[in-house]
Amino acid sequence: MNPHASTNGQLSVHTPKRESLSHEEHPHSHPLYGHGVCKWPGCEAVCEDFQSFLKHLNSEHALDDRSTAQCRVQMQVVQQLELQLAKDKERLQAMMTHLHVKSTEPKAAPQPLNLVSSVTLSKSASEASPQSLPHTPTTPTAPLTPVTQGPSVITTTSMHTVGPIRRRYSDKYNVPISSADIAQNQEFYKNAEVRPPFTYASLIRQAILESPEKQLTLNEIYNWFTRMFAYFRRNAATWKNAVRHNLSLHKCFVRVENVKGAVWTVDEVEFQKRRPQKISGNPSLIKNMQSSHAYCTPLNAALQASMAENSIPLYTTASMGNPTLGNLASAIREELNGAMEHTNSNESDSSPGRSPMQAVHPVHVKEEPLDPEEAEGPLSLVTTANHSPDFDHDRDYEDEPVNEDME
DNA sequence: CTTCACCTAAACAATT
C-alpha cells in the first residue's frame, strides 16, 4: 500500500513538534517526503533537501483547519483502501480455496485479517453517535490541541464521524473510496454506486464544459451522468428530472437552438455569480466534515481532492478515458482549498478566478438504515464488474426495480 | 426563526 496511508505519518505531521521528533528518529526519511517532493496530499511542493522539506512542512502544513481536514480525508482514504484490500483478500482466498482445496472448504476465508477490524470499526462507528467530534476545524485553536495529542484523537473520532464505511451500495451514501491508485480513483464513481458529492448544477456544468464544443444536448448530459457515475444508472427518472429542473432553473445554463435541436451551454459569468454565496458557506465544508452526518459529502469532495492531487497527470491527458473525474476532483480540490482559505481569511473575494465547481454543497445525504451485512455491494471496484464501464450509453438505466432508497 | 441553496416530486406545455 502506499506509505502515505500511514495514519501515523499523517498525524505526526499535524504536530510540528512531533514532526521534528520523527525527524530525529529518521534523519532524512519521512513518509511525506520523497524524490524531493512533499507528498502531502495535494502539495507536491518541491523541496531540495530534507531541511527545506521540514521547513515547508511546518509552514505549509501546520496544524490548521486545512491540514486537519486533509488528514481526515487521508484517513478515509486509508480506511477505504483497507476495506478494499480486505475484500480482495477474501476474494483471493476464495479463489485459492476454489482452485486448490476445492469443495472441501466451501467457505473460503472470511478472515480478512486485521483489516476486518477496520471494517467492524467503521460499522460500529457508523452506529455510534455521529457527533462525537471533538474538534471544530473552524476554530483553529481548539481543534488543534486534540490533534496534537496523537493519532487516537483524530483517528477514532473522525473515523466515526466519517463513518463512510457503511458503504452499502445504497444511493444515499457518498462513500468514496479512494486510493492512491489513480486508476482506481478515476474508476471509482464509474463503478461504485456512490453518490457524487457534487450538486447537479456542478455536474451539469462539468459535463458541458468537458464536451469539445462546450455544449450538450439534454440526452448527452444524461449520458455523461450515467457514463461517469454508476450512481446515476439507477433511478433515472429521479435524477433526470433533477437535471432538467436544474437546467431550467439556473440562469447559468443557457439553452441554445442548434441543428441537433437544442443544446445547453454554461454561462460562466452566471455560474460564477452563484459562487460568492456558496463561498460564504464554504467554511461549512470543514465543519461538515465533522459535525453532521452530512460530513460524508464534503469529505468526499475532499477525498476527491486528495485523489486529484495524485491523478493530475492522468486526467490532464484529455485523451484519457475519463478525464472528468480528475477534473471534478481538481476542481473540488480547489474548492476545498478555497474553503480552507476562507476559513482562515474570511472575506477574500468572490474569487472569480477560482474553480467554479461548487461542490461544497453536499448532495443531501439522507440517513439510511444502515445495513450491517453490507451485502456484496458493488463497492468493490473489482466486484462491480456487473457495471461494465463501457456500457451502452444509449441505453438508459431506467429505474430499476431495485430502489431500496425509496421510502 | 429566517433565509438560502439543494433535492425531489410532479404537473403541464411544447417538441419530436
Next chain:
DNA sequence: TAATTGTTTAGGTGAA
C-alpha cells in the same frame, strides 16, 4: 399517440 424536453411550483432538509 407516446416519449422527450422544458418550465414551474411545491414541499422538505440542512446549514448559516
